[in-house]
Amino acid sequence: EDKVVQSPLSLVVHEGDTVTLNCSYEVTNFRSLLWYKQEKKAPTFLFMLTSSGIEKKSGRLSSILDKKELFSILNITATQTGDSAIYLCGTGAGSYQLTFGKGTKLSVIP
Amino acid sequence: KAGVTQTPRYLIKTRGQQVTLSCSPISGHRSVSWYQQTPGQGLQFLFEYFSETQRNKGNFPGRFSGRQFSNSRSEMNVSTLELGDSALYLCASSLAGSSPYGYTFGSGTRLTVV
Numbered sequence: 001e002d003k004v005v006q007s008p009l010s011l012v013v014h015e016g017d018t019v020t021l022n023c024s025y026e027v028t029n030f031r032s033l034l035w036y037k038q039e040k041k042a043p044t045f046l047f048m049l050t051s052s053g054i055e056k057k058s059g060r061l062s063s064i065l066d067k068k069e070l071f072s073i074l075n076i077t078a079t080q081t082g083d084s085a086i087y088l089c090g091t092g093a094g095s096y097q098l099t100f101g102k103g104t105k106l107s108v109i110p
Numbered sequence: 111k112a113g114v115t116q117t118p119r120y121l122i123k124t125r126g127q128q129v130t131l132s133c134s135p136i137s138g139h140r141s142v143s144w145y146q147q148t149p150g151q152g153l154q155f156l157f158e159y160f161s162e163t164q165r166n167k168g169n170f171p172g173r174f175s176g177r178q179f180s181n182s183r184s185e186m187n188v189s190t191l192e193l194g195d196s197a198l199y200l201c202a203s204s205l206a207g208s209s210p211y212g213y214t215f216g217s218g219t220r221l222t223v224v
Binding site for chain 1: 113114141143145151152153154155158160165166168198200202212213214215216217218220
């Protein structure tokens with residue numbers, strides 16, 4: 001059975017801090033790893049990673065995938081209160097579904 | 111370009127009743143997936159449809175069912191509701207439904223069973 005584990009489950013930081021969110025996976029026929037940000041209801045797409053060792057960046061957010069060690073990290077630098085959300089990691093395989101971890105709830109306090 | 115539209119946004123039902131939720135995907139997207147999100151379990155896959163065919167189903171009881179229409183709109187139905195069915199039900203659409211294509215989620219339907 002495919003499995004995705006995110007850590008930590010929750011995190012409280014101060015504005016300006018840098019945070020690293022972790023996602024490890026055990027997936028048969030792995031094809032991609034996706035990160036989403038969920039603030040209220042609809043998860044919004046952040047990154048999709050398919051190749052190992054290639055960092056994807058978008059502003060203060062970046063992510064990298066290690067296919068040998070089966071994990072990914074999501075980094076957020078200079079955090080802002082608007083970064084407060086649940087961050088979801090999901091993996092895509094060949095079975096037309098995404099398997100998600102339970103998410104990391106990030107709270108950024110002023 | 112319109113996003114994924116889910117209706118209704120909120121729903122309150124009584125145990126034993128049934129409910130139907132609707133999802134309209136992004137224009138041109140032929141794959142629709144459904145997920146149940148609860149605080150304890152996170153997002154769990156329910157089923158995926160492509161061109162009116164269910165291609166995969168998650169580990170949920172038979173009370174959960176779905177279908178897709180020729181215009182790619184999808185509905186899911188839950189019969190004989192239980193308190194534990196209270197959750198946020200999210201629909202996601204994609205071009206083809208197979209990785210590595212990304213999924214776009216709707217805002218969900220918040221179902222409360224009392």
